[in-house]
Amino acid sequence: MRLATWNVNSVKARLPRLLDWLAATEPDVLCLQETKCPAEAFPAAEVGELGYAAAAHGDGRWNGVAVLSRVGLDEVTLSFPGEPGFGELAGVGAARPEARAIGATCGGLRVWSLYAPNGRAVDSPHFAYKLEWFAALRDALAAELPSGPLVACGDYNVAPTDADVWDPALFVGATHVTPAERDALAALRALGLHDVVPTPMKGPHPFTYWDYRAGMFHQNKGMRIDLVYASGDVSGRVRSAYVDREARKGKGPSDHAPIVVDLDPIS
């Protein structure tokens, strides 16, 4: 099975590239983040022509996640149980969860496509929301893990180590690298989830995100913030994993590159 995850930064703006990439890469399952479109506007017919079923969760302008599969798409779950919304923590009343999580069972594998809150700044209510969201995610995945093989893919908006940012000194005091955020990842690993670290196509760092500005991609000033967290029975089947930095090149790319993971069949 070939599994992939990609923050596309608008599925509408990226649709020609997405379709070309699907045809060339042929993943069995693809997790998408930042689709930035309502579920009813998701280009299900277009991906359907390539043989993919689609499940989408959307808010409209912001966020948005989806799962595409050509090996079955069952038990679709929009948001995870206990997922917080932003407004509750900001004290402005109860809020629905944002469109940051969608789960589906694809060919016997439980798959989550996740888009973690950015956090903005450590003194922002958005940062507290980010940590609360991760704590709730931990509980939701803990509840599902006994049921079978599981993979939680997506844009975690956390760089797991200092080696996962191009210049750690520039990130002192910033989000994405704080001990609190890294502890949230450690709590997920403590459940038995394994960080499937992909191989970079170029250079020593498996970065998955490069800012659009100032030629960051061309200088390989990136971050590894897109992650594949796999249960033990899945991580043991990983034959290979890579960051497809080719998809970050050229005109009109997303600012993130896809991660592609090849799994051996269940023996």
Place this chain on the structure above:
DNA sequence: ATGCCTCTAAAGTAGAGA
């Protein structure tokens, strides 16, 4: 070379991303 930001809409500028 891979090339200096881009997306959406409550749009003609602003907010968000990280």
